[in-house]
Amino acid sequence: MPQLAQIAEIYASQLFWLTVFFGAILVFIGYGMVPKIQKTVDLRDDKIAADLKEAEAAQKAADALEEDYRAGLDAARADAAKANAEAKATAAKKTEASLKRAETTIDKKLAAAAAELAQQREAARAELEAMAAEATQAMVQKVAGLSIDQRTATAAVKKELTHG
């Protein structure tokens, strides 16, 4: 095994060159580069953590905004509903009032019409009486040959009419 057989011959050289090259690795790479690389990694990790925190804050803010928006929307809805109800109530009241007014007008018209009707009926009745009396007078003249005056005829007719 040359590793053991050669030891006496090569140990100094092996040790020297190991010191040189491993020393170079330790100094330039181990202490020169690794801390810088690790710093970059740590910096990136910090940045990611900070960004994540920021994103979380933004998320929270967005949630709050949405909540506000929701609340605003709800309030607006409630307002709208209230206005709607009020408008409905007002409209109903107005309708009621105008209905009442129309009713009274109609009542008045109705009363007038009824009065007129009664008057006309009365007039017609009087005319009918007059005509009936005249007819009675004529009938009595023709049938009995009696001449009765208008007043008697009318009284008789009235009496008959009231009897129906």
Next chain:
Amino acid sequence: MAEGGKIDPMHQFEVQPLFGQGWEIAGYQIPFTNSAAWMAATLVVLGVFMLGGMKRELVPGRWQMAVEGFTGFITGMIDTNIGKEGRKFVPYVFSLFMFILFANLLGLLPTAAAGVHAFTVTSHITITGVLALVSFALVLIVGFARHGLHFFSLFVPHGTPTVMVPLIFLIELFSFMFRPISLGLRLFVAMTAGHILLKVLAGFVINGSAGGIATLAIVSIPSFILMIGISMLEILVAGIQAYVFALLTSLYLNDAINLH
């Protein structure tokens, strides 16, 4: 390498000087060997890979993601095993993990196809042992610096009966002292065994093909299929061994920092 049709599966572990044979420090020979060359390659490849992760953009690209995946992997491991206090050991554990991982993987590359024999740095106890000793020394330094002599309480678990304390202390101390050995040996043995197995199977493929159509069908082809599976397994082992080394280092560091 091949002598009379024989293929030496151990040849791949031989360290040979490439240049600088005369170099020395205080009398110690330090030629630039193939081992050193593969360590250099590990440094270069790892450096290029890491540079791709240095754009440091807030929104990472694929390459940056890959590099951050590795740093995040080690940082996560340290965070779970040690806690926030372990962060200052991330550079060391990361360097350890990446050096072992890249050295393991580079040693598996079929560079011999291009005429360069791959060398697995981590298949040498002289490398893994030193890395283990560095980790062990770090644990000792951190432990004694933070807790002083109180660090020895690591060897006496909570609730040990007073009579048992000396014995338990010795057992725990022994297991503690054995840590660097097992740490270094585990990686060295895993890498060595895997590469020997691959080389032996490769020898079967080559020698079988030389023996005619029958041995080709009976020996070479099954061996080659087996090699494909074992190569995949070795890639997994390369990752797992690097992970185990880094994980155990972080666990030992946790002992040193938080005691029990």
